[in-house]
Amino acid sequence: MKQALLMKIEGDSLERALEKQLLKLFETLPGLASECKVWRNPAAADKSFDIMGEMKLRTGDKVELRVECKDLPRPSQFPYVGLTNAFRSDGTRTIRVPVLAAPHISPRMAELCEKHGWSWFDLAGNCRLVVPGALYVERTGLAAVHERPKPKANLGTAASARVLRALLMADPVQQRWTQTSLQKACNPSVSMGLVNKVVTYLREQAWVSLDDDGHFFVSDPLGLLQEWEKDYRYDRHRQLSYFTLLKGEELEYQLATLLNSEGKAAYAVFSAAEREAPHVRQNKTWLYVNDAALDDFETMVKAKRVDSGANLVVLIPEDDGVFYENRFRLRRALGRTNPVQTWLDLKNAGGRGEEAAEAIWEQCLKPEWKGPPNV
Secondary structure (H helix, E strand, O other): OHHHHOEOOOHHHHHHHHHHHHHHHHHOOOOOHHHOEEEEOOOOOOOOOOEEEEEEOOOOOEEEEEEEEOOOOOHHHOOOOOOOOEEOOOOOEEEEEEEEEEOOOOHHHHHHHHHOOOEEEEOOOOEEEEEOOOEEEEEOOOOOOEOOOOOOOOOOOHHHHHHHHHHHHOOOOOOOEOHHHHHHHOOOOOOHHHHHHHHHHHHHOOOEEEOOOOOEEEOOHHHHHHHHHHHOOHHHOEEEEEEOOOOHHHHHHHHHHHHHOOOOEEEOHHHHHHHHOOOOOOOOEEEEEOHHHHHHHHHHOOOEEOOOOOOEEEEEOOOHHHHOOOEOOOOOOOOEOOHHHHHHHHHHHOOOHHHHHHHHHHHHHHHHHOOOOOO
């Protein structure tokens, strides 16, 4: 039944529907509804707005909500307009507020609106209307009433993750890419078609931007990592519990010999965090070990699988991309996962993972990515 209520709406019908929705929103404003007016811009071209919403405040000031209507707003095409407030001789003023209206406003679009001082609303009644010093209305969580397009790229796949690791581990604040250079940086390798799909999606969502030479760069690495975490599937890594009598340097020495095995291994999750940004101590050693190295691992550290009392936690990765840019692999010591991978895993590991992830965020990621890109 709910699916049947979804509708597709565009053009003049969309503006009429959004006009009615703005009127409904005004009706919920206590003490202001009688002072509100809404109309559509009759101009055929060169519109400075699609819908105008007016209200009069108790101070005598007038508010103009200058609404831009979009059927499918894309973060990469976010409008930037400067609105100046007009003052009248009686001391009152006209406060002009830019507003984005659409059938659906995605969380990313809402985030950009807030960042750039825009208000917004959608056909379901979700909104964030802000008049500085006078009005703040925010409603979210109402079910969509229109057909929403599916995303063109899934950041939760193992292949997409390879592209994201390459983007975020190559000093994203400074790195400039072509799709060819990005494909070469991915390890394990990916197709050019996948690189194109992921990059196109990231550009549409304004996580990636173009410089004057046509190269692209990550414009918001911290934001992109947080977005990736929403789709990251930690549960796709198979988890095994082991017990070993080896401890300290003896255990580390035996683990280091895995560098010479045919497979791959690395300190992971809490053990990687302890070596990168010490904050949460664990009485277990956490490792990524792929299937090819699992037998060697069990032999070298004399590890036995157990149901309880484990002091080794082994993750069999869904994809060898987790080993991308392992730290200190060339020092004859077992490497640890890179800070991006470590943060993603900690956020999903439970226990004190959130606390350890915060330390990685503050000590490793933010300092590396704090500078604005040099365009």
